[in-house]
Amino acid sequence: xxxxxxxxxxxxxxxxxxxxxxxxxxxxxxxxxxxxxxxxxxxxxxxxxxxxxxxxxxxxxxxxxxxxxxxxxxxxxxxxxxxxxxxxxxxxxxxxxxxxxxxxxxxxxxxxxxxxxxxxxxxxxxxxxxxxxxxxxxxxxxxxxxxxxxxxxxxxxxxxxxxxxxxxxxxxxxxxxxxxxxxxxxxxxxxxxxxxxxxxxxxxxxxxxxxxxxxxxxxxxxxxxxxxxxx
Numbered sequence: 001x002x003x004x005x006x007x008x009x010x011x012x013x014x015x016x017x018x019x020x021x022x023x024x025x026x027x028x029x030x031x032x033x034x035x036x037x038x039x040x041x042x043x044x045x046x047x048x049x050x051x052x053x054x055x056x057x058x059x060x061x062x063x064x065x066x067x068x069x070x071x072x073x074x075x076x077x078x079x080x081x082x083x084x085x086x087x088x089x090x091x092x093x094x095x096x097x098x099x100x101x102x103x104x105x106x107x108x109x110x111x112x113x114x115x116x117x118x119x120x121x122x123x124x125x126x127x128x129x130x131x132x133x134x135x136x137x138x139x140x141x142x143x144x145x146x147x148x149x150x151x152x153x154x155x156x157x158x159x160x161x162x163x164x165x166x167x168x169x170x171x172x173x174x175x176x177x178x179x180x181x182x183x184x185x186x187x188x189x190x191x192x193x194x195x196x197x198x199x200x201x202x203x204x205x206x207x208x209x210x211x212x213x214x215x216x217x218x219x220x221x222x223x224x225x226x227x228x229x230x231x
Contacts, residue, residue, distance in 0.1 A: 006044050008034045013055050018101045022108035027051065049115050052106065056116075059102050060123050063093070067130045074134065086134050087184070090147065091177040094154035101159045135184055143183050150176060 012034035016024045027041045027048060034040075045051035066089070074082055094100075103120075110117035125139070128148065132139045154176065157169055 005034075005036055005040050008036060009041060009044060009051070010054055010058055013051055014059065014102055017055065017105040018098055022105045025052075025105065025109065049113060052109060052113075052116050053119055055102070056106060056119055056123060059099050060127070063096075063099075064126065064130070067127065067134070070134055071130060079136075083135060083181075083184075086131070087177075087181050090131075090151060090180060091154075091173055094151050094173060094176075095158055096155070097158050100155040104156065104159055137184070143185070147180060147183055 009030060013025065013030045016030060016033055027045070028038060030051065031038045031041045041051070045054065070082065070085060070089075077085070106116065106120060110120055128139045128144070131148070132141060132144055135144065137144050154169065154173060157172075161169060
């Protein structure tokens with residue numbers, strides 16, 4: 001029974017954030033929407049920040065669970081197959097409209113509550129670390145950051161667009177899907193063997209380029225002294 005009440009509270013909280021935004025998110029309104037007493041709210045979530053934290057974990061747990069499944073199966077898949085699965089999944093993150101609207105409302109809350117801001121930052125860091133591990137890149141890799149920032153921007157547009165769909169956004173998402181593998185590059189050679197030296201012009205985006213050997217200074221040709229004029 002206690003678990004059912006907690007679930008009802010979280011269902012109502014998530015629904016309010018999705019449909020009415022941060023302004024509608026308060027313990028009294030959540031209790032009314034969930035059909036429970038105010039005491040039930042404070043029993044499970046003594047402070048508003050506790051309720052927010054539970055909602056954040058809940059809306060992100062499915063994504064993290066899916067990414068974790070890829071991590072767990074990584075040793076069973078060829079590197080190229082694993083990356084293909086990641087590239088297939090990444091663009092679809094932008095179309096999770098419900099989650100995007102909830103997260104947008106939580107971002108508004110984070111402007112007034114540093115603890116929520118820290119929580120959201122922690123969740124984003126975990127997702128970045130997981131994706132970086134799957135793609136064999138560092139969490140601070142600029143190309144990976146560019147890809148995730150693009151997904152965030154597309155997510156915002158999908159969250160604010162007409163629910164019936166937006167052809168322009170669908171075209172952008174398709175273009176992004178085509179561009180993503182080129183941005184994040186092929187499987188690093190270190191997974192199979194020692195990396196071969198890559199010419200600077202052929203290096204994949206984001207890959208480190210070998211340092212060029214310094215050029216020897218050019219010899220300056222000696223100039224002949226001008227011949228003395230005959231008097």
